[in-house]
């Protein structure tokens with residue numbers, strides 16, 4: 001992750017290894033657990049690479065909780081409830097009058113929709129989202 005410090009200065013911050021399991025195409029930055037610090041939600045993969053390269057398909061989506069100081073802790077899928085294992089091309093968060101909806105755009109596949117809930121006081125598996 002590259003932080004823009006202004007005046008043409010940038011600082012690199014390393015993300016957790018879980019963020020490196022596959023390519024990332026969709027990223028949403030939001031405070032998903034309502035602790036005042038921004039978190040990162042990402043998903044990706046790349047199924048249509050050249051034959052000699054092989055496809056990138058190890059990603060299942062990832063929520064990383066921010067600590068407010070450019071540090072991020074991965075949240076396991078059983079806690080976040082976020083599961084995006086397909087050939088993801090983009091993520092979008094829409095605020096509606098019935099709450100936030102996360103749209104996952106999958107290449108050559110149906111989109112996934114999640115109703116976004118806070119992580120706070122949610123049981124495991126229902127923390128981030130419910131289909």
Ligand SMILES: [Ca+2]
Pocket residue numbers: 030031032033034035036037038039065066
């Ligand atoms: Ca947060």
